[in-house]
Amino acid sequence: MTNCQEDFIDTLVDDLSNIVASLGINRVAGQLYILLFFSQEPLSLDEMTKRLKISKGHVSTNIRALERWNAVRKIWVKGSRKDYYEANCDTLKIILIQLKLGLNQRFDELDKIINNGKNKIESIKKNNTQESIEVTLDFEKKIKQVEKMEKELRRLLDALKFFPF
Numbered sequence: 302m303t304n305c306q307e308d309f310i311d312t313l314v315d316d317l318s319n320i321v322a323s324l325g326i327n328r329v330a331g332q333l334y335i336l337l338f339f340s341q342e343p344l345s346l347d348e349m350t351k352r353l354k355i356s357k358g359h360v361s362t363n364i365r366a367l368e369r370w371n372a373v374r375k376i377w378v379k380g381s382r383k384d385y386y387e388a389n390c391d392t393l394k395i396i397l398i399q400l401k402l403g404l405n406q407r408f409d410e411l412d413k414i415i416n417n418g419k420n421k422i423e424s425i426k427k428n429n430t431q432e433s434i435e436v437t438l439d440f441e442k443k444i445k446q447v448e449k450m451e452k453e454l455r456r457l458l459d460a461l462k463f464f465p466f
Contacts, residue, residue, distance in 0.1 A: 343385035
């Protein structure tokens with residue numbers, strides 16, 4: 302690979318990893334994926350460490366995460382005992398899977414918040430004052446709005462099932 306090609310890939314790694322980081326994905330994982338995506342051959346952990354000038358521990362940890370996401374795969378290179386990796390180039394599938402997993406986690410957190418809210422409303426109701434009744438009616442109405450929104454978002458997310466993953 303020429304210096305010009307390396308500079309080009311380095312610029313892409315830097316620029317695209319900023320976008321990846323803004324989406325909440327680990328910057329190092331993004332750098333590794335982008336480096337492998339644009340690489341013309343599989344790379345070893347040592348090569349990635351040298352190229353990105355980051356610790357081998359960072360590379361190893363983030364490569365394992367990328368493997369779990371099916372974003373990269375280990376490749377055997379004849380004559381070498383090192384582990385080599387290449388990118389899964391189906392970026393749309395990888396992004397959609399991660400987006401769906403992330404949203405499902407947030408929805409699960411929202412479920413817990415809604416249930417906690419309902420429990421607190423029941424505690425307030427036990428006061429039996431006119432003020433507590435009015436407050437709980439308003440809270441219940443708003444909790445139901447949040448539940449309705451969450452159900453609709455989950456329905457939309459389930460509509461993504463037409464993607465093959």
